[in-house]
Amino acid sequence: MxxxxxxxxxxxxxxxxxxxxxxxxxxxRAGSSRSMDQLRAxxxxxxxxxxxxxxxxxxxxxxxxxxxxxxxxxGITNSGCTLDGYGTIPAPxxxxxxxxxHSTWRKVLCDPTTGTPTSLGRTRRRPSATIRxxxxxxxxxxxxxxxxxxxxxxxxxxxxxxxxGGPTSATNGTSxxxxxxxxxxxxxxxxxxxxxxxxxTITTPHGTTYTATNPAVLRRDARPNASRDVR
Numbered sequence: 001m002x003x004x005x006x007x008x009x010x011x012x013x014x015x016x017x018x019x020x021x022x023x024x025x026x027x028x029r030a031g032s033s034r035s036m037d038q039l040r041a042x043x044x045x046x047x048x049x050x051x052x053x054x055x056x057x058x059x060x061x062x063x064x065x066x067x068x069x070x071x072x073x074x075g076i077t078n079s080g081c082t083l084d085g086y087g088t089i090p091a092p093x094x095x096x097x098x099x100x101x102h103s104t105w106r107k108v109l110c111d112p113t114t115g116t117p118t119s120l121g122r123t124r125r126r127p128s129a130t131i132r133x134x135x136x137x138x139x140x141x142x143x144x145x146x147x148x149x150x151x152x153x154x155x156x157x158x159x160x161x162x163x164x165g166g167p168t169s170a171t172n173g174t175s176x177x178x179x180x181x182x183x184x185x186x187x188x189x190x191x192x193x194x195x196x197x198x199x200x201t202i203t204t205p206h207g208t209t210y211t212a213t214n215p216a217v218l219r220r221d222a223r224p225n226a227s228r229d230v231r
Contacts, residue, residue, distance in 0.1 A: 075095070
């Protein structure tokens with residue numbers, strides 16, 4: 001077996017992985033019995049060789065989410081830029097991505113005290129889609145402390161299960177990748193997430209507890225945005 005590596009701009013790599021992942025998921029839904037890693041490898045080889053993958057990816061399959069304060073976008077400050085699934089990026093690179101003619105920008109209103117998104121600044125015909133998108137923008141990644149899968153490729157998970165009376169709302173919704181969504185329901189694992197504070201606490205079957213705090217989208221200081229603090 002061989003490994004093929006390409007050094008490309010971070011936003012290109014993130015978008016490419018998102019498309020490959022979406023095509024692999026489509027193949028899995030179509031009945032393939034291969035693992036997701038095997039399917040991703042197959043899809044990558046087919047795309048590079050110009051072969052038909054066999055499925056069609058949705059239009060948003062290569063979407064990459066970049067978070068940047070308005071002050072940084074205007075060149076007033078140079079901090080607070082993060083790319084989902086990657087982490088902090090320099091302000092000049094963020095502004096370069098911003099000026100790409102194919103970029104689509106969205107206004108996100110944040111609570112000035114907590115920095116937590118409260119509105120997307122627009123309306124949708126389907127409220128459930130708006131709630132899902134608001135949760136993804138707020139969480140940015142799978143809320144499990146050690147998982148950095150972009151929230152755009154995660155499940156909307158009811159923190160309080162729907163069967164137990166949990167509402168379908170932003171305050172009761174979290175972003176969990178499919179693996180950790182299923183793991184949450186394992187009887188030997190304990191999961192607790194506070195969407196308001198952005199904290200997640202997980203206790204493993206061995207009794208080890210991990211706590212992570214997801215940084216706010218809007219920060220009140222000018223310090224570089226660090227990765228999540230895991231203890």
